[in-house]
Amino acid sequence: MRRLDVIDQALFHRIAVSERPFGAGSRVGHWLRRAGHAADHGKLWFGTAAVLGAVGGRTGRRAALRGVSALALASYTANVAAKQLTRRPRPPLDPVPAARRLLRQPITTSFPSGHSASAAAFATAVAIESPAAAAVVAPVALAVGVSRVYTGAHHPSDVLAGFALGSAIAALTLRWWPRSSQLRPAAGPARRSAPALPAGLGLSVVVNSGSGSGALTTHGPEETVAVLRDLLPRAEIRLCGPEDDLPALLAEAADRASAAGGALGVCGGDGSVNLAAGLAVERNLPLAVFPGGTLNHFAVDLGIEDFEATAAAVTVGSACGVDLGLATDGTSQRYFLNTFSLGVYPELVRLRESLEDRMGKWPALAVATARVLVNGEPVTVRAGGRDRRLWLLFAGNGAYDPPGFAPTHRTGLADGLLDVRVVDGGHPFARTRLAAAFLSGTLARSRVYHAARLRTLDLEGLGDADRMAVDGESLPAAGPLRLAKSGRALTVYRPAAD
DSSP states (O other): OHHHHHHHHHHHHHHHHOOTTTOTTSHHHHHHHHHHHHTGGGHHHHHHHHHHHHHSHHHHHHHHHHHHHHHHHHHHIIIIIIHHHHOOOOOOOTTSOTTTSOSSOOOSOOSSOHHHHHHHHHHHHHHHHOHHHHHHHHHHHHHHHHHHHHTTSSOHHHHHHHHHHHHHHHHHHHHHSOOGGGOOOOBOOOBOOOOOOGGGTTEEEEEETTOTTSHHHHHOHHHHHHHHHHHOTTSEEEEEOTTSOHHHHHHHHHHHHHHHTOEEEEEEOHHHHHHHHHHHHHTTOOEEEEEOSSSOHHHHHHTOOSHHHHHHHHHHTOEEEEOOEEEEOSSOEEEESSEEEEEHHHHHHHHHHHHHHHHOHHHHHHHHHHHHHHHOOOEEEEETTEEEEEEEEEEEESOEESSSSOOOEESBSSSSOEEEEEEEOOSTTHHHHHHHHHHHTOGGGSTTEEEEEESOEEESBOTTOOEEEETTEEEEOOSSEEEEEOSSOEEEEOOOOO
16 A cells, blocks of 8 residues: 555656646646536536536436436545545645646545546446447546646545546446336336327327426427427417416316317426326326426336327327326325325425526536435334334335336336335434445345335324425425325326337
């Protein structure tokens, strides 16, 4: 170790006194300083994620989400856990020219480099989903790491360790989140009778212009409406603008579809689809889902990748029956197509929603994730006659894969079961144990994690759990609460299986 430290110090000194290509006035030095500054607090990566999410299509959105998730985990691991364990002093600044030094010197310990860990985590995560995007991101990530030595903030070994840590954490995301090419549509929903609507005759569609950063952002609301009219020229299509009431427009569309003996359609994200699904099942209407949101979990689980797939299914009457989850608190009820949760996730959604108007969705998600990881607290709920402290209670509408804390896709849409997962906050050092098990992919065997497949789940009281998340939307919560399946299945248009 002493010999390695000597080599490390010698390399740092050589870079510090080098004039070529690292001279303070050189073009390389100028860009290194700018890259390092841009990466402060993750600004560079959040901005890159926003661009990928806006213009990169579904692949870009997945790359952006995996990137900010890996970045948040790597930043927490490097800056909160690893630095506290090693406590290595920063390198001496004497040999570093004053023009190169940071205006504000870091006050944390040196090993590993948090900037480098975040850069490598983001670049590796992007590469998992989009090698083409990674070809642009990776050189910038390398420049950020080099800049930390160039400015005298870190030893070379700090940067190398940060690169290794960040890359490893990004690779570990594959343990709980398979790459898109590995996902397959959920199996099992029985084919159901639904009217064939040639050219969309009898279909009433509402397009939510405020949905996510998917097709509606890439093409624009008006162009999205034009695309749908080209595919289904006899359908009735209504655009919901920023000042319009989406639930009211969907209710009017459902009335028209019922009168015509047709179907209800919705173009938007999972929150919009949730509202339409409740109306469709209550009025015994089939539902046509046009994926227009950020990740479109429900559409992807059905095997619907684009508008053309839904239009083809509507035209020939290809449909299936899927379960609909139901959360009931005694005075009201709320359907969920995908997931229900209590604990830190509703808080993460609330924080993201409060920040995204100023920062954009992807930067807001990354900031919210980091805040919840550091500052989140478990909530108290009452179940089985006793109070329980929980970091998270997750209930999936159907069986999700993979097992563990971060389910990503469904293997069943009509199995009659809730996929319930709980992260217990009552154990000593629960946060640290949770993070360690999550990063190592061993959460399914951890004492802080419990999972079960249930038909119903009753919570006698929600204590201080005053928010719940339903299909990605944060809502007020009240107890007692029962989670179950709706007595009526939802009929939804789906492309015929090969």
